[in-house]
Structures are given as structure tokens and as C-alpha cells.
Amino acid sequence: MSEKKKSNKNKTNDSDKKNIKQVIEESAAVESAADTAKMSVSGIHDDMKKTEASVDAIDNSVSDQAPAEESDFVYTTQMKQYEEMIKRENATHEKKDPILRRFMTAFGNVFALNVCFVISCLGVVTIGAALTALFSMCIRLQENNSDALIVKEYFTEFKKNFKKATLEWLIIIGVLGVMCGEYLLIVTWPGMLATFYTIVLVAELVVLALVMAFLFPLTAKYDNTIVNTFKNSLLLSLGNLWDFAKIFLIWFVPIYYTITNPVVFFTIWYLYLVIAFGTMAYLSTMTIRNVFKKIKVTQEEEQKKHEDQIYASTHRDGVAARANALSKYTGNKSKPVDNKTYSSQKNSTKNNSSKNNSSKNNYGKNNSGKNNSGKNGSGK
Numbered sequence: 001m002s003e004k005k006k007s008n009k010n011k012t013n014d015s016d017k018k019n020i021k022q023v024i025e026e027s028a029a030v031e032s033a034a035d036t037a038k039m040s041v042s043g044i045h046d047d048m049k050k051t052e053a054s055v056d057a058i059d060n061s062v063s064d065q066a067p068a069e070e071s072d073f074v075y076t077t078q079m080k081q082y083e084e085m086i087k088r089e090n091a092t093h094e095k096k097d098p099i100l101r102r103f104m105t106a107f108g109n110v111f112a113l114n115v116c117f118v119i120s121c122l123g124v125v126t127i128g129a130a131l132t133a134l135f136s137m138c139i140r141l142q143e144n145n146s147d148a149l150i151v152k153e154y155f156t157e158f159k160k161n162f163k164k165a166t167l168e169w170l171i172i173i174g175v176l177g178v179m180c181g182e183y184l185l186i187v188t189w190p191g192m193l194a195t196f197y198t199i200v201l202v203a204e205l206v207v208l209a210l211v212m213a214f215l216f217p218l219t220a221k222y223d224n225t226i227v228n229t230f231k232n233s234l235l236l237s238l239g240n241l242w243d244f245a246k247i248f249l250i251w252f253v254p255i256y257y258t259i260t261n262p263v264v265f266f267t268i269w270y271l272y273l274v275i276a277f278g279t280m281a282y283l284s285t286m287t288i289r290n291v292f293k294k295i296k297v298t299q300e301e302e303q304k305k306h307e308d309q310i311y312a313s314t315h316r317d318g319v320a321a322r323a324n325a326l327s328k329y330t331g332n333k334s335k336p337v338d339n340k341t342y343s344s345q346k347n348s349t350k351n352n353s354s355k356n357n358s359s360k361n362n363y364g365k366n367n368s369g370k371n372n373s374g375k376n377g378s379g380k
Helices: 001-065 068-093 101-119 127-142 150-160 162-188 192-221 226-239 241-260 262-330 339-360
Strands: none
Touching: 001 068, 068 226, 101 150, 101 262, 127 150, 127 162, 127 192, 127 262, 150 162, 150 241, 162 192, 192 226, 192 262, 226 241, 241 262
């Protein structure tokens, strides 16, 4: 019996040892599995940090490669909005002067401009520079700058645009000389030749009138070459025929009626020395400024389109690289995004949105696109 008990005790001790060994081995396996899990988790965290760092680096590189025009455009648009807000607030709080006071101020300014204009036209060749300075000052006076020093600033504009405006005026004098020669041919050579030159002379007069309406105001407002200024003035007249008609009537009717009627000429000739030229320029400037506003709107629209193109081209590469990095991080097994697919997707969404907008807005088409002055470089 004692031997059986001893054998049973040995068996139990052996089983207990085996159980303890199994427990120790299982605990060691659990610890090793926990260590591997910790290592994998730390590896995932490291991968996440690397991915975030690569994405941040891509964003920084894209922002660094973006042109200075983009930031300047955002800054300028914000400044314009701020200035417009300030102007609206000032307009609401400002009290306008009485009508009589405003009329007397305008009359005094026009009188001073007329005297300066007549003095600067005495050289005949300087008429172009005088007209440019006259329109420049009329534009300033109508843009809420009635406190300008008329005489000083008039002759400043006269000197600044003297060379270009004088060359333009000399070209016009040359054209008038050719037209006078054609008129002499019509008078001295009657017949088919006279009929032909009559048609040519009428066509030249029409073109000259179309050019003269906006030639010197464009010279006063924008910096451009002489050829482009002539071309833009012709295009503006053709694109704004009603405005051209108003300018033509303001200048042509009084001068023609005065020249063709000697009684009227000897009765009101002194008004041209005092106020007539300044009044005609001031009235025509009201119409000219409306046309210039159309040019400004067209230029702003073209500038906005240009800035949108720059923004899309500079950020397209960065967005594609960012999408690829995020696909690696999320484990997405789709094809990597390249610049062509991204741009094609973007263009397709734009086309769809434009189709929807065009279907909604079939009316309200802007006809100011006829003015090609922005494209031809009439602006600064």
C-alpha cells in the first residue's frame, strides 16, 4: 500500500510539473505575441508619421512652386473689396454739396481747362497733346477729384503725353492733307475719276471720325503703342456705335454750325476762347467713361480667367501626388493618379457644371465682349 501511494504521489508531481511547464510556455508565447503586436503597432505609427510628413512636404512644395501672381491676385482682390466697402460707407455718410455750389465748381474747372487748352493749342502742332491733357483732366474731375490743381496738373499731363500725342496728331494732319488733295482732284477732274475719289473720300472721313472719337481719351487713360491706340479707338467706336454717335454730335454739330454760318461765328466766337471746348470735352467724357468701365470689366474677367488657369496648373501636380500618398496610407489598391487623369476629371466636372449653368441661364448675355481693348493691350 505504501508503494502504491508513493507511485501515485510521483505521478501527481510529474503531472503538476508538466502543467507548470505548459503554463510557462504559454505565458512566454503570449508575451512574444504581445511584443510582436507592439512592434507592428509601432511600425504602423511610424508609417503614418512618414506618410503625413510626405503629404506635408508635397503641400509645402506645391505652395512654394505657386507663382507670386496668385498671392498678389488674392491680395489685390481683397484690397479692392475693402476699398469698395469703404467707398460705400463714405458715400452713405457724406453729405453732397448743394447743386448751385457743385455747378459753380464745375463751371470754374471747365473755364480754367478751356483757357489752358486754348493757350496750349496756339502752336497747332501741339493740339494733340492739348486734347490728351484736356480729356485726362476731365476724367479726373468726374472721378470725384474736384480738388485737383487744374492748371498745374493740366500742364503736367501735357508734358507727359506730349511726344506720343503729337505724333498721333501729325499722322492725322497727314491724313487730312491727303484728303484735301483728293478733294482738289474731285473739283478739277469731273467724271468717273471724281466719282471714284468721292467714294474714297467719304469712306476716309467715316474712318477718321471713328478713330478720332476715342483716340486722345485712350492716350490719356492707357499706356500703349501708337498703332494699338489707333486700332483700339476704331474698335471701340465700332463696338459702341451709340456712344460714338453721342460723342460725334457733341463735337461736330457746334463746330460745323459755327464755321458754316458767319453770323453765328462772329456772334459766339469768344465762347470758344472761354468755355466751349472745355464744355464739349466734359460732356463727351461722361460717355467715354462709360465705355472705359466696360473695358475695365472685360480686363478683370480676363485676369480672373488667367489667374484660375495658373492656380489649376500649379496645384494639379500637388493634388495628384497627395492623392497617391493618401491611397498608400489607406491601403487603396486602385491605380495611381497621374496629372493627365486628374486634369481630365477636373475638366469633365467643369464642362458638366457649365452645361448645367448654361441650361439655367439662357438670357442675360453680356454684349461688352465686343470691346477688344483688353486683348489688344490697351490697359496698363
